[in-house]
Amino acid sequence: MKENNAYILGTDTQELHRLGVQHQIWASEAQQGWSLAKFTEGHTLLDLGCGPGFCSQELGYIVGAKGKVIGVDLSEAFISHLQHVADTHKLPLDGMVSDFNNMILGANSLDGMYCRWALAWLDNPKEILQKVYTALKPGGRMVIHEYYDWTTHQTQPFKPKLDKAIKAAMQSFTDSRGEINIGKELPALLKDLGMKVTHIRPMLKMATPEDLTWQWPKTFYHSYFPRLVAAGYLSQEEVTLALQELTQLENTPGATLCCPLMVEVIAQKV
Numbered sequence: 001m002k003e004n005n006a007y008i009l010g011t012d013t014q015e016l017h018r019l020g021v022q023h024q025i026w027a028s029e030a031q032q033g034w035s036l037a038k039f040t041e042g043h044t045l046l047d048l049g050c051g052p053g054f055c056s057q058e059l060g061y062i063v064g065a066k067g068k069v070i071g072v073d074l075s076e077a078f079i080s081h082l083q084h085v086a087d088t089h090k091l092p093l094d095g096m097v098s099d100f101n102n103m104i105l106g107a108n109s110l111d112g113m114y115c116r117w118a119l120a121w122l123d124n125p126k127e128i129l130q131k132v133y134t135a136l137k138p139g140g141r142m143v144i145h146e147y148y149d150w151t152t153h154q155t156q157p158f159k160p161k162l163d164k165a166i167k168a169a170m171q172s173f174t175d176s177r178g179e180i181n182i183g184k185e186l187p188a189l190l191k192d193l194g195m196k197v198t199h200i201r202p203m204l205k206m207a208t209p210e211d212l213t214w215q216w217p218k219t220f221y222h223s224y225f226p227r228l229v230a231a232g233y234l235s236q237e238e239v240t241l242a243l244q245e246l247t248q249l250e251n252t253p254g255a256t257l258c259c260p261l262m263v264e265v266i267a268q269k270v
Contacts, residue, residue, distance in 0.1 A: 016052055016081070018219040023054035025216045029145065029203055030055055030116065033264050034062065036199050037141040042066040043111035046132065048100070049073060049118025053082030053093065059114065060091035070110075072096045072103050100128045105135035112136075116145040119186075123177040126189050133193045136269040141198070142190070148183035148202065148263040153217070156256045159249055165225050165242035168233040183263035190267040199266040205259040209250040217257055221246060 039045060041064045047056045050071030059069045071082050071093060079095035086093035096103060100122065113132050119125040132142065150170050155162060173180040187197050207213040225242060228234040234242075249255045 014223060018223055019051055020054065021212075021215050021219055025205070025213050026116070026145070027054075027058070029262075029264070030114070030143075031058070033143040033145065033199075033201075033266060034059070034114065037112055037143045037266050039063070039112050039114075039141075039143075044068045044070070044109060046105070046110050046113040046135070047071045048113055048115040048128075048132065050078070050082060050095070051075070052078045053085050053095070055114060055116065056082055056093050057085050057089065057091060060086070060089070060093050063092060065092060068092045068094060070094050070096060070105075072098055072100065074099050100131070103131070105131060107134055108137045110135045110137060111140050113140075113142045114144075115142070117147070119144065119146055119178070120173075120180050120182045121176065121178040125179075125182055125185075126192070129189060130193060133195065133269060138269055140269045142195070142265075142267050144183075144186055144265045144267075145203070145262060146183035146186065146265075147181050147260050149261040150180050152204070152258055152261040154258050155249055156258075157249070157252060159242075159245035161238065161241040162221075162245040162249070165221070165228070165234060165238065168228050168238075169224055172228060172231060172233050183265070186263070186265040190265065194270070195267040196270050197265060197267045199264065201264040203262040203264055205262075207257045207259060209252075209255055213259070214250075214257060217259055218246065 039062055043063045044067060045059050045063060047059060047069055050056045050073045053071055056069050056071040063069060069092060073079055076097050079097045082093055082095045122128060153166055187200060190197055205213050225239045229236050229239055
């Protein structure tokens with residue numbers, strides 16, 4: 001069943017599985033960021049753009065029974081899944097179905113915030129970060145993981161049909177209301193809010209066909225390329241040819257795939 005106002009990649013079972021694979025690949029990076037930000041027992045944390053709650057679940061174990069994790073997402077299906085996880089595992093997770101403009105956060109109520117791939121889709125990221133800043137307690141920290149440069153996304157050997165589809169995806173992001181490479185702007189945005197940027201870390205993943213990391217772009221291609229047909233960026237034949245080249249690449253000894261460059265920015269309210 002499709003939701004109105006669904007996430008750009010959908011909220012169906014296929015996307016739930018893709019997000020699960022994606023989280024497995026990026027979980028260690030998230031955990032490192034949470035450690036640097038000193039998220040711990042008893043904290044109240046915001047998972048901004050929580051999706052189905054893969055990070056919220058882990059954060060729930062970190063904060064424990066004395067803490068709370070607030071997961072905010074526009075998708076009712078994702079928040080329903082998060083609530084099911086909370087009930088099943090007896091975790092302190094509170095799901096909120098809301099866009100970021102309308103989410104209600106108490107002033108000085110949060111010890112921290114985590115956000116991954118959510119700000120890139122907004123036309124007003126500074127205003128949303130301001131809302132979170134107001135909700136942070138003094139000393140509270142934001143941990144943000146976003147794209148820094150999507151154009152690093154490429155393969156070796158070069159596959160022209162696959163490359164065309166990757167560029168079409170990039171163009172669709174460029175034409176959207178947000179800024180796909182919002183990671184470049186985060187340090188300045190956070191400093192403008194009066195925060196102290198404590199860590200900046202580039203995160204680049206290079207995949208080979210036998211690695212789990214390969215499944216991150218692969219599942220994205222299979223989910224998103226077909227959507228570009230309806231949007232007018234690709235023809236069905238171009239999608240078919242791109243995915244055929246992906247299969248060729250997977251069967252090429254020594255093939256590599258450079259994923260889009262990500263960045264981690266951690267900032268503290270002073």
